[in-house]
Amino acid sequence: MAGMLIYGLINSIIFALITIGFTLTFGISGIANFAHGAFYVAGAYISWHLLNSLGFPYPLAIAISVLVTGFFGAILYRFVLFRVRGVILSEVIATFGLGIGFLELFRCLGLTGYDYKLPKFVDGSLELLGVYVDYQRLIIIVLGAVLLLFLWFFTHHTKTGLAFRAIAQDEHTALNFGVESDRTAMLSLGMGGALAAIAAIAIMPLSLIAVEEGHHILILALAVGIVGGMESTMGVIVASLIFGLSQIIVATYLSPNYTMIVMLAAIILILLIRPSGLFGKFKELEERI
Amino acid sequence: MKDDSFLKITGLSKSFGGVEALSNVSFDLKQGESLGIIGPNGSGKTTLVNLITGFVKPDSGKVFFRGKEITGKRPYTIANLGIARTFQMAKAFHHLPAFKNIIIPLRSPRVKTFRGAQYGERDDIAIDLLEEVGFERDSAVPLKTAKSLPHGYLKRLELARCMALRADVIILDELFSGMSMSEVASTLPIIEKLKEEGKTVVMIEHRLRELFRVVNCLIVLNFGQKIAEGSPAEVMGSEAVKAAYLGSEE
């Protein structure tokens, strides 16, 4: 029972970590970044190369790959999305195409097989309420909590963060008050990319770096975002808890195979009852459709 | 209910986040009457229209039409019942020729029940309607794509859509804003004619002189609240209204 709870919690935090970059970008710029999965894999892939091909020390490799991935995000906005801003069709196709393009590019560059594995930060494990939890998972918990706190602090107490919130709430008014929409959107994509990389580097040591992981992560982020409500951090937390816990429960009592069914059922159910998600801005959506 | 009221709203309220856009507004309108709604910017006029026509769901309050409750019904259902509206920011189908814009309401279930809206005839009906609202047929204006038309035309396109629906209640949300003086002058008779045909007209307008030529009763909104109601002369004389418009310095 305690094991289920602890592992459910870890699972939930993993979900939240995966999603947070995606929803941050969406909440601020209104851009659904379908390249999120590619950013995720890119983060891990770059740090693997820095570590193994160039022999960088691990912390430095992590820092660089997070920065580089964030930089990619900003570039994606500046050179691609900037030109098609406002045309939803083009925004989606551009991010979708780039996401798949880069993932397949990684595959062509040799990202297959069992070599690609990031080392754990610290080896070993710890007994917690009679359950063994390895340090990596503990780090994930701490990291998740710290990131959520950081985001909260960032959006409520820094100038850039406040600009983010202003844009998210009412773009026109924000523009009138001198918030630069394009710069903010670029930053939001950059941060989304960096957050994806952080999540990847924390989570990937538990499994292999693989191209499929990119698609998988994108689905999970979409699922959490849809169920929780796209623009809301609270929604991400609650939906992650729902998915994380139910996944463990289903895996324990039924079979791990059924977790995807739970996910699909949750998506459909939520869309039927509350189309904008648990914490989404229901009214807004209804008016804008 | 012995109700002879035609369009009646009771206690409508709506807030967006922290902003109370409309609070506890009621009125009662008989068939063929015409109502003007005025108020400073952001006083909730458009929100009121959205609530009546189903584009926004009210937090509380009810809307009745012909004695039946229509609160929270879908916009198209309400349009088919016979309440048509224009949008303050004209919403045309930009990629379509102007007259094709009118074909869409002509396909609605409501219009299909009238005679003369069969396929093929619709083009003619649409072009006739557009001519009525001043799209010059001779210079082929109805055939131009909507995005190539000046703003004033788009506003009149909105009016033509209401006319195409043969609605009983026509709600005009700042129809005249963005129109030139001559456009206003030529559109006003159309509205007066609609009134003569027995339509109920609800008009939101900042141009008071034109407004008073159409409406025989007036509601004033301020910060989402109804602060005055009555005949135009009464209302404009009221202190509350003066204060709302001029700022309450005294």
Added chain:
Amino acid sequence: MAKIRREKKDSNGKYRKERLDRGIKARSDTIFALTSYREALYLVVPRAVTIIGLLILPLVLDIWWTKVMIMACVIAILALSWDFIASAGMLSLGQALFFGAGGYLAGVLNYYWGLSPLYTIPIATIAGATVCTLLFLPVLRLRGIYFAMVTFAMPLILVRIIEATRIWGGIEGLSALTPLPNLWVSAYLVIAAVFACLFGFRRLMDSDYGLVLRGMMDNDQAVMAGGINIYWYKAQTLFIGSAAGAFIGAFMTHYYRIVGTSAFSIDYSILPVACTVVGGPGNFAGAMFGAFILVPLCEYLRAIGSWRIVLYSFLMVIFVVAVPEGIFNYLERKYHQFEHWVKTG
């Protein structure tokens, strides 16, 4: 509209090049005013060339290229279906769902009940479209972006479910299904289907019904204000579009004689979008044109393996950013214009 282009000088004086739209389109973008036999011919020729050309293709191509052509038709139908749904303002990133639904239904009907393709294909078309429409019903109320997200996630999740529960043959899929009589039947069946979709969708969009769909893409609030139930129209659009996808999925099941989770693979989602974007969205001819460029190109580049996915993904992005009208629309515009020199001095 005349546009000044280049200038030249010779002994007789100065000239400038003027580019004109042909007179046919004078009245409006959608109304043609034919005034002569030549102009009629001018409109008919491109259409006739397409139809006759495609009908002749299986006769002149060898088996390998005929198979490539069939593949191009398959992707063309998915692209046409995508373009149709998109022309009502719905953005699908999951054409694979329609494809897979049709494919699996045909496979199941054939494998477990032994129905012949004569029955499985029509049944799978209708049933597949019904299932897809029902799945998306909850999303219809939401903005385009949500629709895109759910359509993207749906086929990928279904794959996981099939893999996990091992229904319908699990990972291996259902194999040894009834084949279609021969390659000719297959080739002409898809060609007929492409024409049916191409001309059917074009005809539909030109009718008053299509007008409502185009209106929904522009502004669905205004459509609602016009008393039209947009959700009903969207559901119908989705049904028609997914029927096309399900049909071709069912066809492929019998053509390959196997159906597996690859029917839901992301290729079937992305390639149709890439084709439409490269060819030019919005008029169906572009979608088909794109398929007939990209698919043979991909087959030709088979040697470079998975690089080709990289290629068409990036191609798609380049087109959407730099050439949003697409190749077909560009060519069409040029076709409707002609240039001549006029004397200026």
